[in-house]
Amino acid sequence: MDTHAQLLLVVIFVGSLAVAAAAAGLHPVVLLPAYTCSQLDARLTDEFEPAASAAPSCGGGVLLKKKGWFRLWNNHTALLEDPALVPCYAELLRLVFDPVAGDYRNVPGVETRVVSFGSTRGFASNDPAMKLVEALEAVGYKQGENLFGAPYAFRYAPAPPGQASREFSRFLSRLTLLVEQASERNGGMPVLVTHSFGGFNAHVFLRRSPLAWRRRYIKHFVMASAGAGGAVLLLRFGSSSSSPSPSFAGKFLVLPSPKVFGHAPLVVTRAKNYSAHDIPEYLKANGFSGEEVARYVARVLPVTLDFAAPPAVPMTCVNAIGVPTPEMLVYWDGEFDEEPDEVVYG
Structure with a gap:
């Protein structure tokens, strides 16, 4: 199942929710796009x-x-x-x-x-999320009426409760207001639909929203290609295929979570194997400073360890099957600034 097929399933699912509530019309949708789709x-x-x-x-x-x-x-x-x-x-x-x-x-x-918070018009035109927008519009959704977008400053990331995270906190406040407005304009609870990294942000948003608020405002939470719990591919810090700058706080949020990946070896070298529990040591081996590693431990790790379904929110996850997905990276000589000697797929 490729990305387009996954997005089609999301449209069918959201459409079925609308059919079930035909008397009230289409359930409003708030869409959170992938990592670099926001402009x-x-x-x-x-x-x-x-x-x-x-x-x-x-x-x-x-x-x-x-x-x-x-x-x-x-x-x-x-x-x-x-x-x-x-x-x-x-x-x-x-x-x-x-x-x-x-x-x-x-x-x-x-x-x-x-750019264009509240609308999907500011999404990057080549992002798969735009296919989802087009498909939703084809079944009757209209921008600003029952279809809304929540782009975000993807360089930033949530911090654990009690630690400062001004930009992400601002995003959560704007998203809360957007969901409430979508509900009020349509007389019904919105559906949160996310693609890829947008699912991480929506998950934190729902986990930190009051239970009574979730029950009142959220009809359903749909995640497509979320990679919940992180991705092994993002451990390729030194290769040309690495994701955007390591200075981006958001980059560390998608590193494999120990809660999901456990002690399975994710990076293999002749001298040592690294699991999700060894990511601080792996960051040091990749040249990150002691301060950067300490920030990962203090700011990112508690957020990834908090991964769990938000109570009182029905969820549907759509993920690919039959698509080779990196499961292990092999750097025999520990040359992390090069491409891996081998990528083991699962």
């Missing part, structure tokens, strides 16, 4: 000073001359026209950790915002 705008202030590695592509360049908001991610047009801007765009996307606030921030002088 970001940026605005620079006089405080921005690029790091030395990015200075040649940023200094005096066209980006520094921009006034007001411009598209930062996913800006294929600018990068195709001038590939030399890639290091500068990477610098603008980079996150830094503020030890005083205990939270992640943009690089000083960079302001960012999510």
